Amino acid sequence: MKEDFLHYVWKYQKFDTRNLKTVTGESVIVHSPGMHNSNSGPDFFNGQLEIDGQMWAGNIEIHLKASHWYNHKHQEDSAYNNVILHVVWKYDTPVKRTNTSEIPTIELKHWIPATTRSAYKKLFDRANRWIPCEPDFYRVDVFTYKNWLDTLFIERMEHRTDQFAARLEQLNNDWEALLFHLLSEYFGTKVNSDSFGSIATSVNYSLIRKCAGQPGHLEALLLGQAGLLNQQGGDSYYEKLREEYVFLKNKFKLRNEHVIPPKFFRLRPMNFPTIRLSQLSMLYSKNQQLFSNLIEASSKGEYYALLKFEASEYWKDHYNFGTQSVSRSKLMSNAFIDLLLINVVLPLKFFYMRTHGQFNDNEFMDLAQSLGAEENGIIRKFAELRPKATNVLESQALLQLKSEYCEKKQCLRCAIGNWFLKR
Incomplete structure (x- = not known):
């Protein structure tokens, strides 16, 4: 028995309220x-x-045992003086306020129907399940399921914006700088996220603005801060970038000793740091109003037009400096752009619009439903239990469900868990 269950039973009055009596x-x-x-x-x-x-x-306090009132020292806390009822599973002692007056107590186990207790036990007594309700997940009606996914999606966006808020404050409320930091981390993909994040942190965003109008300068700046222009001697393009970086480094007194060196090992060539940093530099060089344009965009097509760039000309037949390869466009893929939309653009837009009182639930939900669902192990596993997620709203909601409810056994806070308990 968990206290959360008693909270659920009391909140929704899932017990026999007829002839209800205190222990006295x-x-x-x-x-x-x-x-x-x-x-x-x-x-x-x-x-x-x-x-x-x-x-x-007044207020109601709930415990598994009445004696927990004293274990938690509520008798010494004036915040509990306004408690008018103590609801417990097991009554093992009278409880009193700080003024020694006794609080009426209900021993709830006598009033909870056997069917409710059985449903609770069935939901939680499932060892080795991927999620507690795994065998019956498919049974949840579409209305309950879809409404809960909508709620979970917004909840996930809110969780992300809580993280963004702290970072925005660190960046002196510069929204453009926040976008650059977030994009940098996701351009690094999973392997180099920390490295690319440290590159962004090593440069004041005002310098990114200055260099944005000159593609060569911005590419040199990012590659140089990454430590990829340290060696003397190389082909003509390498030497050109290195010369530009040395100029910028001296002029703006740049330092990069705290930058985490990017990794190449076990990466697909399209994710090499050289390619991703060049793409990032081209994105900002050719779209100097990127933040405002992303906020104003309202369709998948508009987002793709803003974000779909390729690395500079040199990288068409290179993945690293000095080593020529078969010529191939280094254009950002739709899958990569979707990753940026899901993890950066959508939550940042949500945060910005909420902050400025411009948020429109229906428009935002429609936008999320216009974007394809991401592919990962969790989404594939859910697809074994009921029809597969078809858009970002559904896939992000399922990730929220798994991490914040299923993994933490928060079934009593979950609309699906509540649905099962009502059966």
């Missing part, structure tokens, strides 16, 4: 269970109860 025999009528509190303090605020014919308004 006082009748109890629940007019309102109160507002669930997930922070410090009593578990439910502003409940309304009738105890032995007397109306009470």
Whole structure:
């Protein structure tokens, strides 16, 4: 038995409320269970109860055992003086407020139907399941499922914006700088995310703005800060970039000793740091109003037009300096652009519009539904349980479901878990 279950039972009144009595025999009528509190303090605020014919308004505290009141030292905390009812699974001692007055207590185990307890046990007693409700996941009705996915998608966007908010403050509320830092990390892909992030951090964004109008300068700046222009001697393009970087380094007193060296090992050539840094430099060189353009864009086609760039001409027949390869365009793939849209552009747009009071739920949800779902192991596993996610809204929602609810066994906070408990 978990305390969360008692919270669920009390919040939704999933027990026999007829002839409800305290452990001392006082009748109890629940007019309102109160507002669930997930922070410090009593578990439910502003409940309304009738105890032995007397109306009470105040807070409700819930424990597995009555004695936990003392384990948590609530008797010493004035925040609990307004508790009007103690709801427990097992009553093992009377409880008192700081003024020594006794609090009415309900021992809830006598009032919870066997069917509710059985459904709870069935949901949680499933060892070695990928998710607790795995065998029955397909049974959830479409209306409940789709509505919950909508909620989970927004929740995931909010979680990302919480992370962005702290970084925006560190960047002196410069939204363009925040976009550059986020894009840099995702251009590095999983292997070089930290490295590319450290490159972005090593340069003040004002210098990126200065260099953006000169593609060669920006490419030299990024490759140089990455430590990829350290050697003397190379082909003419390498020497040109190196010369430009040395000029920038001396003029702006650049340092890169804290930059994490990028890795090439076990990477597909299209993800080599040289290619990705060149693509990033071309993206900013040819789109100097990138942030505002991304915020204003409203369709998949517009986003692709803004983000689809290729590395500079040299890289058509190179993956690294000095080693020629078969000529091939180094154009950013649709799959890579989708990665940027899902992980950077959508959550950043959500954050910006919410911050500036411009958010439109329907437009944003429509945009998310116009983008294809990402492919990964979690999404493929969910596809074994019910029809596959078809768009970003659904796939991001499923990732949120798995990480924040299924992995943490938060079934009582989950609409799907609640659906099963009501069966």
